[in-house]
Amino acid sequence: HVQLVESGGGSVQVGGSLRLSCVASGDIIGRYCMGWFRQIPDKEREGVAAIYQSGTIYYSDSVKGRFNISLDKSKNIMYLQMDSLKPEDTAMYYCRVESPAWTSLRLWVAYQPRLPPNHWGQGTQVTVS
Numbered sequence: 001h002v003q004l005v006e007s008g009g010g011s012v013q014v015g016g017s018l019r020l021s022c023v024a025s026g027d028i029i030g031r032y033c034m035g036w037f038r039q040i041p042d043k044e045r046e047g048v049a050a051i052y053q054s055g056t057i058y059y060s061d062s063v064k065g066r067f068n069i070s071l072d073k074s075k076n077i078m079y080l081q082m083d084s085l086k087p088e089d090t091a092m093y094y095c096r097v098e099s100p101a102w103t104s105l106r107l108w109v110a111y112q113p114r115l116p117p118n119h120w121g122q123g124t125q126v127t128v129s
Contacts, residue, residue: 002026004095008080009124017083020124022095024076032099034071034078035109038091038126045094045120047109049080058105062088085128092123 008020022034035050035058049069050058057069068081078095096119102108 004121006124009126011127016085020080022078031101033101034097036080038093040091045113050105050109087128090128094120094123
């Protein structure tokens, strides 16, 4: 069983930057993918970005060109570099890992918000004002 811990959130001004980290403890066997999701109160969780261990990447349209997802496979850490932050990026950010990975990263991202709360970690809060 893999445990995920998110960190790196904070409060920044519009146009600022933050880098989120997601540390996966435990062995991730085989082909896998990881992703970032976010949620604001009373709204459904939404996918932000995801990455296969092979390097294939998915971004939601709302963050494309501003956010950059990366993976340090040697340390089992996933990062999300967030630049040009906007007030609408304010949310709690969560990460997920899937092994074995789905064949479609886009479909995996679309499905994750359906998972119940006990499938998610503590998250890290990002506030942009």
